[in-house]
Amino acid sequence: MPVSGCKTEVRLGQRFAFGRNWQEFGQLIDEERIRGAQKSLEQALKTTDLTGRTFLDVGCGSGLFSLAALRLGARVRSFDYDPDSVSTAQKVRDEFAPGSEWTITCASILDPEFVGQLGQFDIVYSWGVLHHTGALWKAMEAACGLVAPSGTLYVSIYNDQGLESRMWKAVKRTYNESGPAMRRLLVAGSTLYLRRHYPLGMMVKVAQQGPKGMRASVPRARGMSRRHDLIDWVGGYPFEVAAPEEVFRFCRDRAFELRHLKTCRGGIGCNEFVFERT
Structure with missing residues (x-):
């Protein structure tokens, strides 16, 4: 290849x-x-x-x-x-x-x-x-x-995860086939879905700030970044x-x-x- x-x-x-x-x-x-x-x-x-x-x-x-x-x-x-x-x-x-x-x-x-x-x-x-x-x-x-x-x-x-994995595959394919506006919408929607069990106030904050509101400067496990991991997850195709x-x-x-x-x-x-x- x-x-x-x-x-x-x-x-x-x-x-x-x-x-x-x-x-x-x-x-x-x-x-x-x-x-x-x-x-x-x-x-x-x-x-x-x-x-x-x-x-x-x-x-x-x-x-x-x-x-x-x-x-x-x-x-x-x-x-x-x-x-x-x-x-x-x-x-x-x-x-x-x-x-x-x-x-x-x-x-x-x-x-x-x-x-x-x-x-x-x-x-x-x-x-x-x-x-x-x-x-x-x-x-x-x-x-x-x-x-x-x-x-x-x-x-x-x-x-x-069976059906849920197939859903995410469709999200990822759509993300890569779309323009900037749709990509932002998919990231915002995915963020809310992934954090749907969070308190309502946290969900509203996430919806308002989007992925940029997540603190990339604070290392996650393995030294990674929450914001960059999210983008990778939504778009990874x-x-x-x-x-x-x-x-x-x-x-x-x-x-x-x-x-x-x-x-x-x-x-x-x-x-x-x-x-x-x-």
Whole structure:
């Protein structure tokens, strides 16, 4: 899949401009967010030291988690399909890890020629990415093949909520096919829906302020931003989902054993998996 196709897909409304969202978020990255990202890696991987281990970040986005892995001692390689994401990650590297051996490439996990040249890694990391490729299981297959024997696969995949997931897919498709006014309306409506159990006063405030009223400056878990996560959620297309047992079976059939699981308890969001290749 030629990487140049990303910009065309965005222009035609077939893909969300993930990279533009990451460019905005990248301006917020600081030591506090880096520590949050490091902590999340440490908890899932059950180690505070990745010295000497190779780390592949599939769909690196802003590069925050590549940087976190680098801080933990890993030798890092990153790539992303969106050129804007790549440029953001490069800026993050230049600011926080100048002179490091962290390499960043513009490429697709669905490109067999590129994937075939990568070799294998001790840790293959892809958080919230593979379900946006438009070919989830093909991307999972490729990611599995990049894990070295006794290595680790760390992925997160959107939870399958049945009818509600199909509703969100329609929202996301409409967002990308629409102009600015409709996009703002979809974000506002989605915000109210996602916070429908909040007190009435909070809902009114959210409706008045929109996503810009959310404090992007306050780090969420994993060092992320509430406002940028919201935009990514409403617009994130292509969009696929999987039940936890589907992911488990897929990886088990490829000689992986589950080492860590964090679900979203049947709700909206990602289920997080860490597998070890046997």
